[in-house]
Amino acid sequence: MGNSSSSSSRAHHDDSVDYGSLTPQGVYTGQRDWNQNIVSQLIIARRLAPFYRPLEDYEESWDDDQILAARKDIQDSEHSDNTTTRNDAASIAASHSSSTKSKRSNSLKEPARPEAQIYRGAVECPICFLYYPPNINHSRCCDQAICTECFVQIKRAEPTTTHVVSEPAACPYCVQDNFGIVYTPPPWRAGLGSDGFHGIWSDRSTPEPTNPPTHRRRQKSFGADSPEVVTTDHIRPDWETKLEAVRAAVARRANRRIIMRQVGDRLIPVGVTSGRVHALSPEEAAAAAAAVENAATSSGRRSRRRRPDQQGAFEQFIGMGGQDLEELMLMEAMRLSLLEHEEQQRKEAEEKKKQDASKAAEEGGPGESNSSHETSSSTAMPGPGPSTLEARSTSNLTSSSTSNLSVHGATTTSTPRSSSPSPLPQATNKSSSSSTQPTHVSSLSQDSLSTSTSGSSGTQARSSSWSLSRSRTPPPPPNPVTAAGVPMNEANDAAWRARGSSPGGSSSKSKSALGTLSSAAALTSTSVGAAVLGGSREGSRETSRVPTPEPTSKPEETVQPPPFNPEPAQDLAPAIPSVMTPGTAAIPMITVMNNEDTSTAPLTDELAAAMSEDSRVVEENPFLAPGEDADSSDKTNVTPPSTERSNNLESA
Amino acid sequence: MASISARRLAKELREIQGEGCPVGITLLEANDFSKWLFTIQVMGESLYQNEKYVLQFRFDSQYPISSPAVQFVVGEGKEAPIHPHVYSNGHICASILGNEWSPVLNVVAVCVTLQSMLASCKVGHSLSVYMSSRPKWLTLVLFNPLLTSPVDNDRYVRTAPDNPKKTVFHYDDDT
Numbered sequence: 099m100g101n102s103s104s105s106s107s108r109a110h111h112d113d114s115v116d117y118g119s120l121t122p123q124g125v126y127t128g129q130r131d132w133n134q135n136i137v138s139q140l141i142i143a144r145r146l147a148p149f150y151r152p153l154e155d156y157e158e159s160w161d162d163d164q165i166l167a168a169r170k171d172i173q174d175s176e177h178s179d180n181t182t183t184r185n186d187a188a189s190i191a192a193s194h195s196s197s198t199k200s201k202r203s204n205s206l207k208e209p210a211r212p213e214a215q216i217y218r219g220a221v222e223c224p225i226c227f228l229y230y231p232p233n234i235n236h237s238r239c240c241d242q243a244i245c246t247e248c249f250v251q252i253k254r255a256e257p258t259t260t261h262v263v264s265e266p267a268a269c270p271y272c273v274q275d276n277f278g279i280v281y282t283p284p285p286w287r288a289g290l291g292s293d294g295f296h297g298i299w300s301d302r303s304t305p306e307p308t309n310p311p312t313h314r315r316r317q318k319s320f321g322a323d324s325p326e327v328v329t330t331d332h333i334r335p336d337w338e339t340k341l342e343a344v345r346a347a348v349a350r351r352a353n354r355r356i357i358m359r360q361v362g363d364r365l366i367p368v369g370v371t372s373g374r375v376h377a378l379s380p381e382e383a384a385a386a387a388a389a390v391e392n393a394a395t396s397s398g399r400r401s402r403r404r405r406p407d408q409q410g411a412f413e414q415f416i417g418m419g420g421q422d423l424e425e426l427m428l429m430e431a432m433r434l435s436l437l438e439h440e441e442q443q444r445k446e447a448e449e450k451k452k453q454d455a456s457k458a459a460e461e462g463g464p465g466e467s468n469s470s471h472e473t474s475s476s477t478a479m480p481g482p483g484p485s486t487l488e489a490r491s492t493s494n495l496t497s498s499s500t501s502n503l504s505v506h507g508a509t510t511t512s513t514p515r516s517s518s519p520s521p522l523p524q525a526t527n528k529s530s531s532s533s534t535q536p537t538h539v540s541s542l543s544q545d546s547l548s549t550s551t552s553g554s555s556g557t558q559a560r561s562s563s564w565s566l567s568r569s570r571t572p573p574p575p576p577n578p579v580t581a582a583g584v585p586m587n588e589a590n591d592a593a594w595r596a597r598g599s600s601p602g603g604s605s606s607k608s609k610s611a612l613g614t615l616s617s618a619a620a621l622t623s624t625s626v627g628a629a630v631l632g633g634s635r636e637g638s639r640e641t642s643r644v645p646t647p648e649p650t651s652k653p654e655e656t657v658q659p660p661p662f663n664p665e666p667a668q669d670l671a672p673a674i675p676s677v678m679t680p681g682t683a684a685i686p687m688i689t690v691m692n693n694e695d696t697s698t699a700p701l702t703d704e705l706a707a708a709m710s711e712d713s714r715v716v717e718e719n720p721f722l723a724p725g726e727d728a729d730s731s732d733k734t735n736v737t738p739p740s741t742e743r744s745n746n747l748e749s750a
Numbered sequence: 751m752a753s754i755s756a757r758r759l760a761k762e763l764r765e766i767q768g769e770g771c772p773v774g775i776t777l778l779e780a781n782d783f784s785k786w787l788f789t790i791q792v793m794g795e796s797l798y799q800n801e802k803y804v805l806q807f808r809f810d811s812q813y814p815i816s817s818p819a820v821q822f823v824v825g826e827g828k829e830a831p832i833h834p835h836v837y838s839n840g841h842i843c844a845s846i847l848g849n850e851w852s853p854v855l856n857v858v859a860v861c862v863t864l865q866s867m868l869a870s871c872k873v874g875h876s877l878s879v880y881m882s883s884r885p886k887w888l889t890l891v892l893f894n895p896l897l898t899s900p901v902d903n904d905r906y907v908r909t910a911p912d913n914p915k916k917t918v919f920h921y922d923d924d925t
Binding site: 125126127225226227255260261271273 | 753754
């Protein structure tokens with residue numbers, strides 16, 4: 099197949115230049131990542147030697163038959179090379195000699211054969227060790243011969259993410275930068291671009307050995323920018339694009355952060371943010387489109403040989419996608435390890451929970467528990483597995499975060515509770531339903547392509563599930579309207595527990611952990627205020643919970659669901675811890691991004707004082723695991739991870 | 751047949767078999783075009799007198815455009831030379847095997863270069879690091895107090911890839 103196409107192309111003058119070809123003859127089998135159009139034009143313009151079929155060997159004494167016999171048909175061997183991977187030296191030598199013999203006997207006995215004549219005075223390429231007609235390229239700097247097959251292989255070292263520079267290819271002979279060649283065409287022309295020129299021996303009746311155009315060593319070297327020089331960059335004009343792509347990838351990686359969550363005194367990696375801002379730049383997208391177009395139009399005779407060329411363009415983008423895939427896989431691994439950890443925690447907390455729940459039921463009023471029961475049941479609706487759970491937990495986090503804000507508001511104005519309870523179930527429902535699609539993976543990819551940050555809390559909750567991408571963008575401040583907080587009481591607790599019994603239940607936390615990176619960042623500072631405030635107000639009251647987002651361990655001590663509190667004049671103190679409880683779920687999300695942007699929550703003097711006082715508490719106040727904490731009733735202060743600590747978590 | 755690598759290596763092999771290797775270098779094994787073994791000895795007075803090392807070449811299909819993976823064989827009674835540019839796992843930090851590789855170079859040229867790299871390693875010429883973690887080298891270190899492995903040997907050997915070409919060496923010392 100390769101044989102027929104190559105010989106037919108040679109028969110047509112259309113495709114040949116001076117009895118050589120516009121396309122490689124298969125000396126190299128790798129990817130053809132140069133710009134073939136440019137190479138063809140340079141060959142036609144006689145600025146680059148055509149691709150000649152090389153001779154395995156050459157002797158001056160050979161006649162035409164011997165020359166043509168030595169002219170290996172590499173296309174064939176290239177084809178068979180795909181199936182036979184390695185031959186040992188002996189078999190190669192054997193096949194070589196046998197094929198030489200057979201070709202010799204088969205060769206035609208025509209008198210005039212310029213195809214053979216052009217090899218008179220053949221030159222060995224010092225790189226591939228094959229022989230080519232004497233009109234071969236010479237290095238611009240040191241005047242060494244190099245065949246076109248080898249020349250197109252030489253290129254800049256591909257920039258890598260660890261070595262983000264692209265230096266021009268150096269001359270393989272003298273190591274001078276900006277490798278380029280100069281080609282001196284033969285005095286005759288044939289094939290493309292030969293109109294108006296005499297053929298090689300057209301004016302002669304009998305072919306006699308002519309003096310081959312011998313290469314005179316030139317005295318001067320050409321500059322890289324001389325008009326007759328063809329450099330490696332000329333035939334790979336995309337090197338800059340590639341460099342830019344790698345730079346972008348590196349920048350993206352540099353923006354990536356590992357998000358840690360603190361459980362007890364352990365820091366658990368829960369995810370990796372993606373620094374990606376956009377999927378493809380307009381130029382990249384255009385290039386990809388062009389590549390598709392080219393691949394489609396290059397069907398036909400040459401399509402097989404051009405494809406690798408086009409694939410080069412594709413691989414670039416596939417590779418970029420692979421990095422995101424890598425991120426996903428890493429996150430999945432983290433998630434699984436988290437699950438394991440949480441499952442254990444959940445079991446520990448389970449027993450305590452039952453006791454506490456019954457205790458809480460006694461304290462809480464029946465009406466409140468009813469109303470909040472509706473809420474919790476609506477959010478805890480069993481849905482299609484993990485995604486529902488995930489949605490539920492994120493929505494919970496969102497509302498809990500906003501509840502923190504409302505606490506601030508309450509603190510500053512000394513009004514215990516101002517928001518109406520009604521928006522809460524709606525918001526929770528909305529967020530859970532909006533993210534109930536079982537296709538969170540696809541929504542993830544959408545997210546990673548979009549740079550927008552959603553405004554409403556419902557969409558925020560949704561997009562923050564598995565939010566890989568926009569984490570650098572600070573989330574809008576939580577909407578105080580929905581800030582009533584998820585009522586936490588026995589019923590809610592039961593809902594949590596019901597959730598937790600499903601395998602996805604525990605996973606929801608980690609997913610939410612992944613998801614709320616940005617909102618968590620926003621929460622960090624506000625939670626500080628709330629937590630400290632609660633602690634300072636309450637003194638030794640045992641209500642404040644550890645900030646573990648463990649759903650099952652949360653609610654047992656939260657007695658008063660604030661939104662449904664019938665008495666507005668109720669003391670603030672009990673309300674704070676109850677609100678705090680869900681709020682703490684977000685605290686352990688450590689992320690270093692935009693922490694400063696979120697510290698806009700109003701702080702009272704008291705709070706500020708408490709904060710400065712407690713700013714370092716995190717160091718000696720590890721967040722206890724819920725199991726331990728359920729017992730210890732003296733723990734009051736919930737402190738956020740300090741910023742400097744989270745800074746340490748930055749992954750460069 | 752035919753990748754450029756097999757084609758060119760066949761010619762190099764023919765040349766080696768026809769003309770022989772330079773002094774101190776012998777072809778040990780070349781059963782195919784993916785891996786060749788040479789023995790290498792440093793001629794004359796040197797720190798490596800009477801030592802014979804085995805050098806392994808691995809070629810991919812893009813040789814000679816891409817450099818061969820060259821390292822000293824370690825194990826089965828063979829050791830890598832102790833040299834500031836040679837790791838104890840046999841990997842070699844030499845620029846011509848990395849970013850200064852040129853397709854014009856060939857197997858014999860690499861052998862000769864490495865041979866001269868060893869030969870030029872004189873006492874007092876190298877970095878001085880006491881490798882307390884490698885007691886078996888103590889005697890050598892005592893005899894040649896300045897002859898050591900690379901400074902980061904232990905760290906590198908612990909994490910080194912099988913193929914030295916996958917390592918990005920930092921060529922900071924051209925002794």
